[in-house]
Amino acid sequence: MAIAVACLVSVNEVPKVTVFGKDKTIHFFFYFVFTLLWFLFLTKELPKWSFGQKAFFILGSSFLYGGIIEIGQELFTASRKADVYDVIANVSGSLVGILVLLFMTKSAKNSASKK
Secondary structure (H helix, E strand, O other), rough: OOOHHHHOOOOOHHHOOOOOOHHHHHHHHHHHHHHHHHHHHHHHHHHOHHHHHHHHHHHHOOOOOOHHHHHHHHHHOOOOOOOOHHHHHHHHHHHHHHHHHHHHHHHHHHHHOOO
């Protein structure tokens, strides 16, 4: 929900900060965190799902959610426009989140098997 609010708020209401690529970095970070939170939730609520099932669901969700937000910006705000590069940044953040989770999961399994 916070992502939707942040993406749909008028840019006139947000303080101006001039940093190259900050918009895409923010998208990347939001969806990186989105991925980690989704993974924790799915692990708790659907423990029988494999890592791959969770990853596929999360990546699909991030693409769909990000796409809907971009369409909403284009259709329902006067000061924001849809940007395919935002969707790419979103999915990239989710992909990196999945890779971090994969690394952490494999590391945890390796540590457990050595004991």
